[in-house]
Amino acid sequence: MRIGAVPAMLNPLYTERELEYQINDAEAKMAITLDLLLPRMQTLKTKTGIGPIVTCHINDYLPFPKKQLFPYAKKGMYRKIDPQPEVFEFMDLIQGYPDTPVRNEAQWDGIAVLLYTGGTTGVSKGVMLTQSNLSSNVQQFAAGFHDVKVGQGLMFIFPFFHSAGHLCMHLSLWMGLEDVLIPRPEPPILAELIKSAKPTFIGAVPTIYVGLLALEKFRKMDLSFIGGFVSGAAPLPIEIIEQLKRLTGSSMLEVYGLTETTPVVTATPWRGKIKVGTVGVPVCNTDMKIVDVETGEKEMPPGEAGELCFKGPQVMKGYYKKPEETAMVLKDGWLYTGDIGVMDEDGYLSIVDRKKDVIIAGGFNVYPMEIDEILFEHPKVFEACTIGVPDSYRGETVKAYIVVKPGQTLTAEEITAFCKERMSPYKVPKLIEFIDELPKSAVGKILRRELRDLDKKKRETHQA
Template sequence: MSGAKPWLQHYTEEVAPTFHYPKHNLARLLIDSAHLFPNRPALYFMGKKLSYLEVLDASYRFAHTLKQLGVQPGDRVSIMLPNCPSAIVAYFGTLMMGGIVVMTNPLYVERELVHQLSDSGATVIVTLDLLFDRVQKAKAKTPIQHVIVTSIKDYLPFPKNVLYPIKMKKDGAKLDVSYGEGVYSFKKLLRAASPAPVCVDVDADDEVALLQYTGGTTGLSKGVMLTHANLIANAHQTSNWCYRLRMGEERFLGAIPCFHVFGLTVLLNQSVLGAGMLILIPKFDIDLILDTINTLKPTIFPGAPTMYIALINHKRVKQVDVSSINVCVSGSAPLPLEVQERFEALTGGRLIEGYGLTESSPVTHANPIWGFRKIGTIGIPLPDTEAKVVDASSGEEMPVGEIGELLVKGPQVMKGYWQKEQETASTIQDGWLYTGDMGRMDSDGFFSIVDRKKDLIIAGGYNIYPREIEEVLFEHPAIQEATVAGVPDEYRGETVKAFVVLKTGMSLTEKELELWCRERLAAYKVPRKVEFRQSLPKTMIGKVLRRQLLEEESKD
């Protein structure tokens, strides 16, 4: 058996290679934990704790609110909120009444908002008073009929709830909302709604729980249809992987946004499945993160490499007790070795690299947390997950160690793209999801990603993978962050350009960097152009926006 799946030999005895996943409404995660631990804190938000019973009560009320607004099972409800209690309540409430959640990035500008709301056909949007103006401007061009408005202050403890609007107005924020004509107050709707239990039965394998839009790296973003079964399976797969987690006792640091599928699964769903306390951080602020770790002692901190980089390089990190952190799963971008080693030395916990994509709910691979792991790899497939590397043109499986496109298969793989049958058919074939990532598998069954198929740089006929160069740049003592992209070149077709952010107080010349790279890379891989910058453009989850850098480049 392990000949076909060499990774199984590296499963620790606590992790079963296969598991029976419950088939029910995803909202049952909350209902079951609330029945087991009604008075345990489910959420912590800026000084306020909400018990499982309180979150359950509010979610039932939200489900009844939607029904009163005429929302039917299968209708789409957009949630455009940062990490705050209203987002969690709206999520579970929508699922309870059979609606489909559309997670919407609060940073979206009007154009992106119009595309997503129109494409999904959402009729209701839940948003913040701070974002109300933007939503109202987009609304006329979309099917949205009802706008439910919440505020950060809705769940703040006294006196923060009184001081918050005063501070925001002083900062120039617009908090005025004109209620009426399809615009409602979240708080008032909940107060008036029935708290009677409601949770519709669903065909978990077939019915969509979530429409999650992919970043739109290839143009307009597509809605990924994730079923109740997909998301339940991935919550169990990731929880089983973290087998030392104690039911009802873990504290999850919610620094990555729950509107991103990584945050949704490894923070929200996993925390609720294990009856943990989810510490909601509305936006990534390194000082707030350090204070939170110091006072609330979170045990689990999923994040992106940029978050761990910010933490280990912060001047205050030595004065803060970070030893409560046991498990960190890093996703969304490659994790540099130096970052991993320094973070583990600081916390005494384990920081492992995993891999996933929106189309797979998202996690498919991870390094064993407490077993044999290989630094610089994405680890091995999770239970009930298969993976292989194939020749991108012929589809033939590649020999061990050879680079090809990574394919995955498992209960977490999406149903398809929303209203895009052709794209679904080309992405999923015979149950295998074509990831678009180039990778390889070694003889132990550990996988490595070399790069996105589309990020490949072809310079003078050579295939160059940005990640390899980035690893070399990260090793330089003066460099805090770096990314590499292919830029047009008359002679070579494309050439390698490095975008570099230096550590505070450090200096580095282009010539010095070139010498560093020449000692560590084949000549054709050495960056021909270097741009030193104060920062790199990133998504909310900390992924560097290569595309934005290239767009800036083409304007120059």
Template sequence: MVKQEKVWHSRYPKEIPITIDYVKRPLYDDLAESAKKYGQKKALHFMGKDISYQSLYDEAKKMANYLQSIGVRKGDKVAIMLPNTPQAVVSYYGILMAGAVVVQTNPLYTERELTYQVNDSEATVIICLDILLPRVNQVRSHTSLDHVIVTGIKDYLPFPKNLIYPFIQKKEYNMVVKVEESNDTHVWQKIMEHSVADYLESTIDPEEDIALLQYTGGTTGHPKGVMLSHYNLTSNVQMCETWLYKIVDSESNKQNVVLGVLPFFHVYGMTTVMNFSIKKGSKIILMPKFNATDILKAIDKQKPNLFPGAPTIYIGLLNHPDLEKYDLSSIEACISGSAPLPIEVQERFEKITGGKLVEGYGLTESSPVTHSNFVWEERINGSIGVPWPDTDAVIFKMDGELEPAEIGEVGEIAVKGPQIMKGYWKNEEETAKVLKEGWLMTGDMGYMDENGYFYVVDRKKDMIIASGYNIYPREVEEVLYEHPSVQEAVVAGVPDPYRGETVKAYVVLKDGAALTEEELNEYSRKHLAAFKVPRIYEFRDELPKTAVGKILRRKLIDEEKEKQTEEVSSV
């Protein structure tokens, strides 16, 4: 049994409790409660259209009713393949009300990725956009799908945008999909017109019943389905409430407005934007895709006070050529996740908005948040902060034994708490690898200081070993980000016949900036030990990213290996 003093509790302000008396109930009860409290307040804003809490609740009940009418029963899996739209929120809560399990599916998935996830999850129903229907139809005969529910962006657009949108869709996607209704293909609008706002409620055990199968990124091997219970998700939302204690419930005259840029099909956006907002009775500004101009306009016009995001989102806004034309002063608090937050980005964003931007930390397997800096109190730049209420964390030595490391010693971060997953779906072997004596082994390298602040130095698998030296990409990236001409940077270890691995930097320059490899190399040598300096620099127009803007380092490494294999085979 691992025991250590939770020294971080001494850093907590009086407003944040170290333990919470959790309300253990189904996740969808939060929507029912908010509809009761704030029925006519705005729940969603989408491209000019507002939807009240009562309307959102009624539509979710209609979806639950319809799903049950086509045979969905408690524990069945229903996939959602939608961007941030009203339909995504209605579907999510409707599926849960029907007693089923949500399977979040990235709308960008290829046919191969979609086939794998549908079959692995055993989903019998999928809810998708009309422009995605051809892709879904291509895989249906190879999957467990019995039904498809189809909707379109225009379904929730106000007049006259709903009439104009089909022409925009044809121009942008070169398609207008005509949906033929049948026994296994169902049209969203008709469901909402004819279904009854009532459903047969299942008996839910919040701690045991799975609410969500959330698939990991799959950067190594096949993606794994993370089993998150109703309690896993509701406990993390309640932790979020205590951490953001100045973000009051909408029972007050002021209603919170949350910018919904992070996709809800990613667990970070799902918890910190959708579930948190629904619990608090906040209004969500739905942004179906990242477009810096659209986001700046939304902030200027809709005045959100809460803006969860990722570093690349904030970087994209800060480097917009017309940034000074927009008023961003409504922003009060932002928690950045999914990737390390460069200090330069943090400081500049705070100066422009007047709000607070702090770095947090979490994983899909932890619903997702486990750590964060304090928003309004002490924070340590470069740190991921301290564990949230009821969350324990430790640094284990790298010898494979569950032995805590010394203060300041680098090891593997492990976490424990009510938000930790039940395990991987149909994968006991992988579950056993990461859940040890109740601890979730994160695979992240880090250390803890004497005050209980945690620091991530890098992913265990991303550490570069060059000529016997351990090099942490994040440290090199922080230096590159400080160069005034660099907009984005990522560092990876690429195969090297002499050093084993060598450090390569992939760099995107700011618009209008000019920088040579020699100049960047000279700069790096001034700020890094010689063995950490990149040996190769590659300038790119953009870097590959996930849906939440996390740079895909592994994809770059794979590209490099393929390139070297091709060079060898051509000799």
């Protein structure tokens, strides 16, 4: 970034087809990758404009003798790189040049990074974030942590190709924090790492917290060293907030944001007034308005739902090579998020749903997130996700996918009875399907779109 080059961060879990699309879309000329992924990158090199490939080893910066023993102790995590054209090892390049600082070619309003949207709503797009965007959002987020001290540990369970992980990386540098890196975001591994690293702050998506709390080992740990939690990407069930509070006595900072906003635009005030079920208020230097869904022009008063719009220094420059898509969401400096929200009389924001996810059943608007929250209150439900499916009579009807807690049994009739006591009749799921696992993104966000695709395939198979 200092030399003016633009990194395009890629998700290694993507399919070859997805990676090929993003590499070509970004017009990448060079790849920097882990040694284990070299064969994959060499295949992609033949289908893209990639030239040189720089490989890195996990043990590059380990101290003696761990660095020397690593290839033998962790054979599945190390790959020897044989000499070959246009393939270089990172440490060889570093050691071959003087350590004098390079000239700073970065421009304040120039593109600093391309972060691709997760594709949860369709084909991923390259979000152009500027140096100004990155610097501004780090300072906006840091401004909320009044009592953070240099050297404290920060464990944000997000990969660096995700906007939240990217923010965490820069936040640690800005605030002088120790960034605890995660090998694999699996609850048993995380529990051990939390025990050994003792981070002061932990940030994750709700599914990570659900998984940790399901572990008896985690619930019995001494967690007094934790000073606070951060949650984002999806609403955090009240039950989870209360459990974490009982275990640690620490507060939960709920944030809301998008890749297009670098990502944070709202947050609950740190050690301030907490309103459960909200994602706080706009961070400093950020304007927010809520407009009607139909025209996008009428501003909605407190208490009424509408599309969320934001203006601030963290709002993206646009989508790379996609002027039409950019014009659809950026209007007069305002980013139209496509999310539905409600602001209360104190300015606290509650996320209702994605505009595209709203179910219109018999003329009524049904918000899936609201149903998910209620389903999660059932003592036997581990995870739940609601979608709208076609219905010849109602237009759409409500279908719930449910993961049952280990060792428990649950019936559709029990779920229906539970819902009827807690919501209006038109919101009660008419279809209920039990599933072993919900589809999730690389950061653990439940992919509602994939459930819609799954239901569509089942209906098409049944009709055939």
